[in-house]
Amino acid sequence: MGLGVFIHRSDSIYDDSPAEQYQFPSQYLGRVEACVGDWIIYYEPRKVTETRGYFAIAKVSRVIPDPSVPGMYVALIEAGSYLDFANPVPFSGASGPIEQGVLNEQGRISGRAQSAVRPISPHDFNKIVELGFEEKTPLLPRLDDDVPSSGFEEEQQTPFRIEQQRDRISITVSRVLRDRVFRRVVLRAYDARCAITGLKLINGSGRAEVAAAHIRPVEANGPDIVSNGIALSGTAHWMFDRGLISLSDDLEILISRQTNDPEGVRSLINKSGHARPPRRPSDRPHPHFLKWHREHCFKQ
Numbered sequence: 001m002g003l004g005v006f007i008h009r010s011d012s013i014y015d016d017s018p019a020e021q022y023q024f025p026s027q028y029l030g031r032v033e034a035c036v037g038d039w040i041i042y043y044e045p046r047k048v049t050e051t052r053g054y055f056a057i058a059k060v061s062r063v064i065p066d067p068s069v070p071g072m073y074v075a076l077i078e079a080g081s082y083l084d085f086a087n088p089v090p091f092s093g094a095s096g097p098i099e100q101g102v103l104n105e106q107g108r109i110s111g112r113a114q115s116a117v118r119p120i121s122p123h124d125f126n127k128i129v130e131l132g133f134e135e136k137t138p139l140l141p142r143l144d145d146d147v148p149s150s151g152f153e154e155e156q157q158t159p160f161r162i163e164q165q166r167d168r169i170s171i172t173v174s175r176v177l178r179d180r181v182f183r184r185v186v187l188r189a190y191d192a193r194c195a196i197t198g199l200k201l202i203n204g205s206g207r208a209e210v211a212a213a214h215i216r217p218v219e220a221n222g223p224d225i226v227s228n229g230i231a232l233s234g235t236a237h238w239m240f241d242r243g244l245i246s247l248s249d250d251l252e253i254l255i256s257r258q259t260n261d262p263e264g265v266r267s268l269i270n271k272s273g274h275a276r277p278p279r280r281p282s283d284r285p286h287p288h289f290l291k292w293h294r295e296h297c298f299k300q
Helices: 028-033 122-132 152-154 175-189 236-241 262-268 287-296
Strands: 004-007 021-026 039-044 053-065 072-077 083-089 118-119 161-165 168-172 211-215 231-232 244-245 253-255
Touching: 021 028, 028 053, 028 072, 028 118, 039 122, 053 122, 083 122, 083 175, 161 236, 175 211, 175 231, 231 236, 236 244, 236 262, 244 287, 253 262
Parallel strands: 004 039
Antiparallel strands: 004 118, 021 072, 039 053, 053 072, 053 083, 161 168, 211 231, 244 253
């Protein structure tokens, strides 16, 4: 096993779904197989417009030949392991590349930086992950002011931990932390605005009213990836989770025929009849997850 960096472009020609699989040619087979059972960091090249740099972690479960493309392989990602960074990490910092392993003996960036799959040292891996999950601002979900403190708030502050054990990296990612990070990346993608109603409500403390909703729930093996998320206000979230509304692949808002007040629902949604998309096309709800919601949750 070994740690690695996988390059992924938002406009990739490969059949990639970062939370589920990574397609690659045979020339990288050995490097990818070395990562089986261990963690990798996804990196978006600097050539990509508005690049995210290092933007997520995931764990490689196994590697199989691509059943549909001869000569290609697929790295399958362990279910539930993918997690976007709360703060995307740029390739270079004030003192040069964050990933020191891409430098040659002369201290210059080598051809290794161009490799779609490359190993990464535990030191570089730790540094990138720590920066990716550094909590510059609170990641707590919205709490009602009238709810008495129970000590749960402190539990939610549990940091992302990286521990060196027997020369291996052990990563602890709690469900609480995943919810906090997922909320941040989804609200950032939607500018803290409800995709269904278009409302952007911020309280006096600067906290957004909207929640980060999973399209395919975690309980149904839905990943914590921004394309499986959507920013929804309270009422819209309630309706979405109960299948009273859903979305077509082009984000048209679908209203269930079982809704007891369809006119009231129509008065709440965007006048365009479509959900507001994120700014980045790659952050849009993926048709794969929208299809699941329509088939398993939406009440026709």
